Amino acid sequence: MKFSIDRSKFVNQTTNVQRAISTKTTIPILTGMKLELTESGLRITGSNSDISITSFIAQDDADNDLTIESTGSIVLPARFFNEIIKKLPGDNFELEVLNNNQTLITSGVSEFTINGLDANNYPHLPEVETDNQLIFPTDLFKEVVNQTVIAVSNQESRPVLTGVNFIINNDGLTLVATDSHRLSQRKIDITSDEEYNLIIPGKSLTELVRTINDSVKEISLSISENQVLFSFDNVMFYSRLLDGRYPETDRLIPEDSNTRLTFDTSNLLASVERASLLSHESRNNVIKLEIKSVDKKATLYGNSPEVGTVEEVLDFENLEGDDLDISFNPDYLKDALRSFGSNTTIEMSFTSPLHPFTLRPVDDKDNFVQLITPVRTF
Amino acid sequence: MKFSIDRSKFVNQTTNVQRAISTKTTIPILTGMKLELTESGLRITGSNSDISITSFIAQDDADNDLTIESTGSIVLPARFFNEIIKKLPGDNFELEVLNNNQTLITSGVSEFTINGLDANNYPHLPEVETDNQLIFPTDLFKEVVNQTVIAVSNQESRPVLTGVNFIINNDGLTLVATDSHRLSQRKIDITSDEEYNLIIPGKSLTELVRTINDSVKEISLSISENQVLFSFDNVMFYSRLLDGRYPETDRLIPEDSNTRLTFDTSNLLASVERASLLSHESRNNVIKLEIKSVDKKATLYGNSPEVGTVEEVLDFENLEGDDLDISFNPDYLKDALRSFGSNTTIEMSFTSPLHPFTLRPVDDKDNFVQLITPVRTF
Numbered sequence: 118m119k120f121s122i123d124r125s126k127f128v129n130q131t132t133n134v135q136r137a138i139s140t141k142t143t144i145p146i147l148t149g150m151k152l153e154l155t156e157s158g159l160r161i162t163g164s165n166s167d168i169s170i171t172s173f174i175a176q177d178d179a180d181n182d183l184t185i186e187s188t189g190s191i192v193l194p195a196r197f198f199n200e201i202i203k204k205l206p207g208d209n210f211e212l213e214v215l216n217n218n219q220t221l222i223t224s225g226v227s228e229f230t231i232n233g234l235d236a237n238n239y240p241h242l243p244e245v246e247t248d249n250q251l252i253f254p255t256d257l258f259k260e261v262v263n264q265t266v267i268a269v270s271n272q273e274s275r276p277v278l279t280g281v282n283f284i285i286n287n288d289g290l291t292l293v294a295t296d297s298h299r300l301s302q303r304k305i306d307i308t309s310d311e312e313y314n315l316i317i318p319g320k321s322l323t324e325l326v327r328t329i330n331d332s333v334k335e336i337s338l339s340i341s342e343n344q345v346l347f348s349f350d351n352v353m354f355y356s357r358l359l360d361g362r363y364p365e366t367d368r369l370i371p372e373d374s375n376t377r378l379t380f381d382t383s384n385l386l387a388s389v390e391r392a393s394l395l396s397h398e399s400r401n402n403v404i405k406l407e408i409k410s411v412d413k414k415a416t417l418y419g420n421s422p423e424v425g426t427v428e429e430v431l432d433f434e435n436l437e438g439d440d441l442d443i444s445f446n447p448d449y450l451k452d453a454l455r456s457f458g459s460n461t462t463i464e465m466s467f468t469s470p471l472h473p474f475t476l477r478p479v480d481d482k483d484n485f486v487q488l489i490t491p492v493r494t495f
Numbered sequence: 496m497k498f499s500i501d502r503s504k505f506v507n508q509t510t511n512v513q514r515a516i517s518t519k520t521t522i523p524i525l526t527g528m529k530l531e532l533t534e535s536g537l538r539i540t541g542s543n544s545d546i547s548i549t550s551f552i553a554q555d556d557a558d559n560d561l562t563i564e565s566t567g568s569i570v571l572p573a574r575f576f577n578e579i580i581k582k583l584p585g586d587n588f589e590l591e592v593l594n595n596n597q598t599l600i601t602s603g604v605s606e607f608t609i610n611g612l613d614a615n616n617y618p619h620l621p622e623v624e625t626d627n628q629l630i631f632p633t634d635l636f637k638e639v640v641n642q643t644v645i646a647v648s649n650q651e652s653r654p655v656l657t658g659v660n661f662i663i664n665n666d667g668l669t670l671v672a673t674d675s676h677r678l679s680q681r682k683i684d685i686t687s688d689e690e691y692n693l694i695i696p697g698k699s700l701t702e703l704v705r706t707i708n709d710s711v712k713e714i715s716l717s718i719s720e721n722q723v724l725f726s727f728d729n730v731m732f733y734s735r736l737l738d739g740r741y742p743e744t745d746r747l748i749p750e751d752s753n754t755r756l757t758f759d760t761s762n763l764l765a766s767v768e769r770a771s772l773l774s775h776e777s778r779n780n781v782i783k784l785e786i787k788s789v790d791k792k793a794t795l796y797g798n799s800p801e802v803g804t805v806e807e808v809l810d811f812e813n814l815e816g817d818d819l820d821i822s823f824n825p826d827y828l829k830d831a832l833r834s835f836g837s838n839t840t841i842e843m844s845f846t847s848p849l850h851p852f853t854l855r856p857v858d859d860k861d862n863f864v865q866l867i868t869p870v871r872t873f
Contacts, residue, residue: 194802197772197773197776197802200772201769201772204765204768204769204772205769206765206769219803220803226766226807226808226809226810227766227769227805227806227807228805228806228807229769229773229803229804229805229806230803230804230805231802231803232801232802232803387582387584388604388605390582391579391582391583391584391605391607394575394578394579394582395575395607398575423610424572424575424609424610425597425598425607425608425609425610426607426608427579427605427606427607427608428605428606428607429604429605429606430604430606431604432604
C-alpha cells in the first residue's frame with residue numbers, strides 16, 4: 118500500500134472518523150483507524166461498540182490529489198496518526214506500508230515511521246440494506262434530534278431511556294425521549310412504505326449531529342434489525358439500536374389545563390438562568406413559580422440558605438386560569454426553553470402543583486411538546 | 496451603604512479583582528469581595544495569601560454613572576456576586592446594605608438578597624511607600640516577564656526558584672528565572688536611584704500580566720521590604736516577595752562554544768513540535784539533535800517504543816563548529832523558542848553533549864539568553 122494525498126482534504130475526513138474512536142476501548146485494535154486503499158479510492162474507518170463511521174476519498178475527484186502507487190490496507194494508532202498528519206509541513210503527504218505493518222509517512226522535511234496493525238484483524242462493519250431509505254433535509258433532522266435528545270436519561274439502570282424512540286407510521290415520524298423526570302416529543306411529516314419503532318442511543322445521535330457539517334443538504338436513514346445507517350456526502354454513520362420496549366408515553370401528556378401562561382422564550386430563559394444561580398447552591402436545586410391570576414402577576418423564586426434569595430418578576434404575554442404555586446428543577450426548564458429557539462412564543466400549561474406541566478410553541482402546538490414533572494416541596 | 500452604578504463598567508473592575516480571589520482559601524472572608532464606598536468613589540478589593548488587587552471606580556467620572564446615596568462597606572461572596580451582576584437584566588443596578596449585612600441588589604425585574612459579611616473583619620492591605628517608583632512601558636514589561644516566567648520552578652522544595660529574580664542596579668534591570676533544568680535571563684535599561692534584589696513569585700507575575708489590559712500604557716513598581724505594588728490605571732496590584740537568597744546564576748551561562756547553529760524560530764519550532772509528538776509518549780520525554788558539520792546537516796530524532804520514530808531534517812541559516820549528538824527535553828526548547836517570538840533569528844551555542852546550551856537572538860545577544868541543560872542518554 119502506497120499513496121500520496123492532499124493533506125487538508127485527508128484531515129477533514131479523519132476528523133469525522135475520529136469521533137467513533139475511543140481511547141478507552143478494551144479492544145486494542147479499535148483505538149486504531151483503518152485505511153483501505155483500492156483502485157477507486159481510500160476508505161477510512163473508525164469504530165467503537167456503539168457507532169462506526171466510514172468516509173471515502175474518491176480517486177476520481179482531482180481535489181483530493183490522490184495518487185495510488187499500490188493498493189492495500191493498514192490500521193494506524195488513531196490519536197497519533199491524526200496529530201501527526203495535522204502537523205506535517207507539506208501540502209501533501211506520502212504513506213507507505215513497509216514490512217511488519219511499519220508505516221512510513223513523509224512530508225517535506227519530516228519522516229515518521231509508525232507501528233501499524235494488520236487490517237485483517239479489524240472487525241467487520243455491520244451490514245445494513247440500503248434498499249428502503251428514508252430521506253430527511255439535514256436542517257430539519259438536526260433540529261428534531263437536538264430538540265428531543267436533551268431529555269434522554271444518563272442512567273444505565275433503564276437502558277431504553279438512554280435512547281430516543283423513533284416511531285415511523287402513517288402519522289409520519291414521532292421522536293420521543295424521557296428520563297422519567299421530563300419528556301420531549303416532536304412530530305414531523307414523512308412518508309414511509311414500512312412502519313418502524315426504533316430506539317437509537319442518545320450518544321450516537323449527539324455524535325451524528327456533530328459529524329454532519331453545514332454543507333450537507335440531505336441525510337438518508339437505512340434500518341436493519343439491530344443497526345441503523347445514516348448516509349450523507351461520502352460518510353456512512355452506523356449506530357447500534359437499543360434492545361427492549363420503549364414505554365408508552367402518550368398518556369403521560371396532560372390534555373387539559375387549569376392555568377396557562379404565554380411568553381417569549383428569551384425573556385423567560387434569562388430570568389430562569391438568574392434564579393438558578395442560587396438554586397444550584399442549595400441541596401435540592403429547585404425554583405418556585407408563583408402565579409397570581411387576579412393580579413396578573415407571575416414570579417420566580419430561588420434561594421440558597423448560604424448565599425441568599427432571588428425574586429424575578431416575569432414578563433409574559435398572557436396569563437389565564439387558576440392561581441398556582443409550583444416548584445421544579447430550573448435546569449429542565451432551561452433545556453426545554455433553549456429547544457424552542459430564541460424569541461419563540463410558548464404556552465406553558467399547568468393542571469396542579471403536583472402534575473407535570475407542558476411547554477408548546479403557540480404556532481405548532483400539535484407537533485412539539487416539552488413536559489416537566491414538578492418537585493414536591495412540602 | 497447604598498448606590499447605583501453602570502453595570503458593565505462595574506463588571507470590568509470586578510473581573511480584575513476576582514483574579515486575586517481563591518475559592519480554596521482557608522480564611523472564609525477571603526472568598527469574598529470587599530466593596531468600600533466613600534464620597535469620592537467605590538473601591539473593590541480581592542485578596543489571597545500571595546496577591547491583593549484593588550480597583551477604584553471614581554464618582555467624578557460620569558461614564559461610571561455612580562450615584563451615591565449613602566457611604567459604607569460590605570464583603571460579598573465573590574463568585575456569586577460576579578455571576579449575578581453579569582446576568583442582571585438592566586444597564587445599571589442598585590446595591591443597598593440592609594440589616595445584618597444582608598445586601599439587596601436590584602436591576603430591572605430582578606431582585607437578589609445576598610448574605611454579606613462585616614467589612615471590618617476583612618484583612619488590611621499591605622502598606623507600600625510609593626515615593627520611589629520605577630516606571631515601565633507596559634509592552635516591554637509584559638514581554639520581559641513572559642520571557643522569563645516560563646523558567647520558574649513549580650516545585651515548592653526550593654521556594655526561591657518559584658519566583659523571578661529582579662536585580663536593579665547600575666546595569667539596569669536583570670530578570671532571571673531557573674528551575675535548575677533551564678534558565679532564562681533578560682536585561683533592559685532603566686535608571687533607578689536605589690539598588691534592589693527581589694524575588695517575585697512567578698504566579699503573581701502571571702496573574703499581573705493577565706490583569707493589565709492592552710489600553711494600559713505604563714506600569715509603576717513600588718517596593719517595600721516584603722511586598723511590591725504594581726499600579727496602572729485605577730488598579731493596584733500587590734504581591735508578596737519570596738524570602739531567601741536567589742542563587743548566583745551568571746557563572747552557569749557558558750561563554751565559549753564549540754558548535755553554533757543559526758535558524759529562524761518558527762521553522763525550528765514546527766519541527767520540535769512534531770518530534771515531541773512521539774517523545775511525549777515515551778517514559779523519558781527526550782529528543783536528540785545530531786549535527787554533522789562537514790555535511791552541513793542537522794537532524795532531530797524522536798521516538799516512542801510503542802508508536803514509532805520521527806526524523807526531522809532541520810532548515811537552518813548557518814552551522815559551524817564541531818559535530819555533536821545532544822539529547823534534551825523538547826518542551827524546554829519549545830518554551831524557549833516561543834519566548835523569542837515568531838520569525839526571529841536565533842543562535843544556538845553548544846559546548847559538549849553534557850553541558851548546558853544557550854539560545855540567543857542574533858540581534859540582541861547580550862540582553863537575552865535561554866539556557867537548557869541536556870539529558871544524558873547513555
